[in-house]
Amino acid sequence: MSDTMTRPKLRLDHVTKEFAAPRTGLRTVAVSDVSLEIQAGDFVCIVGPSGCGKTTVMNMIAGLDKPSSGTIEIDGAPITGPGADRGVMFQDYALFPWLTVRDNIGFGLRNGTPGRGMAANDVEERISKHIELVRLGGAETKYPHQISGGMRQRVALARLLANGPDVLLMDEPLGALDAQTRLILQAELLRIWGETAPREERKTAVFITHDIAEAVFLSDSVVVMSSHPGRIRAVLPIDLPRPRDEHVRAHPRFAQLSEEIWELIRDEAYRAIA
Ligand SMILES: Nc1ncnc2c1ncn2[C@@H]1O[C@H](COP(=O)(O)OP(=O)(O)OP(=O)(O)O)[C@@H](O)[C@H]1O
Ligand SMILES: [Mg+2]
CATH class of the missing domain: 3.40.50.300 (P-loop containing nucleotide triphosphate hydrolases)
Structure with missing residues (x-):
């Protein structure tokens, strides 16, 4: 082996x-x-x-x-x-309250290491894919205070996964x-x-x-x-x-x-x- x-x-x-x-x-x-x-x-x-x-x-x-x-x-x-x-997720949602669901999920991809070198439309496609994955389609323009706790935790999960950690x-x-x-x-x-x-x-x-x-x-x-x-x-x-x-x-x-x-x-x- x-x-x-x-x-x-x-x-x-x-x-x-x-x-x-x-x-x-x-x-x-x-x-x-x-x-x-x-x-x-x-x-x-x-x-x-x-x-x-x-x-x-x-x-x-x-x-x-x-x-x-x-x-x-x-x-x-x-x-x-x-x-x-490695991606980390905690008990408190740790979302950015001033960003929409979509922008929260895309934060790492647009601003951090995970998205570096990716074409802008690939980044957006990847964000959309993860919104679908956690079944948040329809909520993407909402802000964290406008959605339930369960939805907020889905946003956190999607953000974690969108960055593509192993x-x-x-x-x-x-x-x-x-x-x-x-x-x-x-x-x-x-x-x-x-x-x-x-x-x-x-x-x-x-x-x-x-x-x-x-x-x-x-x-x-x-x-x-x-x-x-x-x-x-x-x-x-x-x-x-x-x-x-x-x-x-x-x-x-x-x-x-x-x-x-x-x-x-x-x-x-x-x-x-x-
Ligand atoms: N930064 C720190 N400075 C000093 N002591 C700390 C620090 N972080 C943790 N500890 C201590 O280390 C021990 C383990 O803490 P830890 O937070 O890892 O426990 P835990 O199993 O996650 O607890 P919980 O289930 O309550 O979240 C505790 O005695 C805690 O007080
Ligand atoms: Mg603990």
Whole structure:
């Protein structure tokens, strides 16, 4: 097998991250000795109690923060900063309120690295394609305050995808949505990620959530973290068939996997609210 076939898309090797408080110099170990490999085309969710270091891990993969020790690689090369190969999406929509849906989606393509060298009409075509992909046709001239939360999150998703990253990094992107919209967007997300496409055409997705059912529904594997310090407790392969729709939630294996994950985090979750 060639190197590119065996090499993971992302590799975290003994990654530790410490933060020092500015005045006291007191150190917090946010993430300790995390090693993880993520294969190209995999959808991986990270779950774990609040403060266990999920966002810290994602920020380091995004290149927004650096490990205190250990290394993180993408396609075998060390990550030294943010790059167009990775797109990030957060819980708050982070849309530009003064731009329309279309202009929000096109922002990176028109003004950033992803669109550099592309002809203007190719850029516009690409924006239109992504508006269709997230089913926002008809809303493209609206402003963020004129559309629903679910629609705003679709805009954020379209903007992320339009920039053409290989790796999607999503930190609780559906956390602010109502329960029904959330279920619908979970299924949409799988479609957009490429669930029905051949494996090699899928993006690599890393998705943080507090919602165990969401993690089971979306994932090829779930990384369970524990806190103080943040470590990986277990990595569970999710062996539910794809493509998945809402019926998979009634699958006995779905309940079994959700239960296993809850068993792993229950004690800490209770302690966190005590
Ligand atoms: N910039 C920072 N400076 C100091 N400490 C930080 C910083 N960022 C995170 N931490 C600390 O690192 C630990 C992990 O935080 P992180 O935000 O990664 O957790 P999380 O798992 O994403 O939590 P949540 O589920 O609440 O989003 C926490 O103890 C947090 O207080
Ligand atoms: Mg977080």
